[in-house]
Amino acid sequence: MYLHESAGNQVAESIIQGFRTRKRAALARAVTLVENGSIHAQDILEETFKHRGRSRVLGITGSPGVGKSTLVDSLITAIREHGNSVGVIAVDPSSPFTGGAILGDRVRVRSRTTDDQVFFRSLASRGHLGGVSRHTGDIITLFDAFGFDYVLVETVGTGQSEVDIMRYAHSVLVVMAPGLGDDIQAIKAGILEIGDVFCVNKADHPDADRAVSVLEAMLELNRDWKWRPPVIKTVASQGKGVVELFGKINMHLEFLEQNNLLEERVSRSHIASLEENIKRETVDRIFARSHSDGTLDRALKQLSEGKTHPAALARQLIQLYLCSEK
């Protein structure tokens, strides 16, 4: 491993050593450095990238209000009952209004902080719309390299960027709940295609069976399944159905391994990582630099005056900031 010859390499070195000895504080620190865009992050990521591949990464998504956090908590219990370790990444677009993630539904998970085989991290967007997923792939890399048996990545909502985060998962669990208006509507968001296991939570609701039927009917529209996603009913607040759900998730993971399909999923996550890194080195760099040297303001003025148009301007900025300088 090549490290820069500087005082900085001690920071990265001590964290990497902490990973080898599975010190939770090292993981926490590494995540913070990555989130802050620290210069030490790159060395840590380079080294930890080589140690990926042991964790089973489970993505969990679904609309607000379906009871995802309660379900995640029950899955953690099931994982621990099997004697496995788990890291949980909650990708939670927080509102600048409240200054942080919605805490009410986080309290229960955080109550497990005394169990050292469970590690929980919430990635807030820190008030930047669009800032949610930039580091998620790298942080999953860190969790995987740290060596958890399972890594759970929980996203809120069913929009495009939440679906993008699911590309990093081996297996994707979609959580729905009856009576929230999102059964038939769910297919609008591309969720039906991305799910490997579906869960109808709050299944004590009178409309639960209907929600399951609608979902099964939607799934039947596609005859080409290699793996036909099962639909499981749960009442996570009472722990019901969770053992069966966990069983189906593991069944899917085994299916991937036995049919040499895991590599496909891993490639998908590599493509996602590559895309994030390319965006960072192109789009982000161009905006940061053109903003700081005043070029962006001048460009916006020209656009307003109709003197140029976005496509031409984009090409000029690419030449200026990506190819002319080193």
Next chain:
Amino acid sequence: MYLHESAGNQVAESIIQGFRTRKRAALARAVTLVENGSIHAQDILEETFKHRGRSRVLGITGSPGVGKSTLVDSLITAIREHGNSVGVIAVDPSSPFTGGAILGDRVRVRSRTTDDQVFFRSLASRGHLGGVSRHTGDIITLFDAFGFDYVLVETVGTGQSEVDIMRYAHSVLVVMAPGLGDDIQAIKAGILEIGDVFCVNKADHPDADRAVSVLEAMLELNRDWKWRPPVIKTVASQGKGVVELFGKINMHLEFLEQNNLLEERVSRSHIASLEENIKRETVDRIFARSHSDGTLDRALKQLSEGKTHPAALARQLIQLYLCSEK
């Protein structure tokens, strides 16, 4: 206007002429060319970009199931009653399962196709997850240049990419409905920050007043409003509250104009257009070319074998595909 000296320029030229004489078929064709990434699209976009600025662009967003399409339909009625023209762009992530947008709630809007002052276009993602918003900014440009008094941009869902599309709007309407579990949860998606006018639809529901109170309380957390977003109750299926809602939307648009804030909104949309164009010329180009010449497959193999890592690979691909070739 510079056009390529080729037979192709007749395509662009005839469409641009159609814009000048407000032929709907020209707009329809232009949108199709942009969606298909046609070589003629660039000439059309260059020319039409200069003619923007007359339309009031209203973004409309909200979770599935809140009755957005019904509300859009009532807004169209209100707009027409004022003697104004309106173009509607529905950005609707469609599912490959059903082959197109969910049609049930589109029928009512399409029934207005005999009114030539209303133009409706649905932009499907055509089965590509993540493909929804790539052309939205350009298509809004086309609608604006065509000269509608109002352009409505309707998105489904409350995820990040839907919020991104709202950057193209002058004014943003957020539609919510009681009983769907998305009142308190809505702030997780950044929707509270993006809205200029809030609408609680299906207000005949028993929880409607509570939903309004919760929303008002959330909005009160921010004391720094230049414009304090109003919360309006509607029952769009019965046409109730729509006149008041339309009035508040126009009040916001006037507020922007009178306080020289419209320029800020226009700049925001220019930044969004610029970002889309940069992504197209960088991320999209790199993936398309590296995929077609086999480099991407080789790169993925190296990543799987731990011989390189995403950040280093990203830099190499940028050099190879963006800066070395012309």
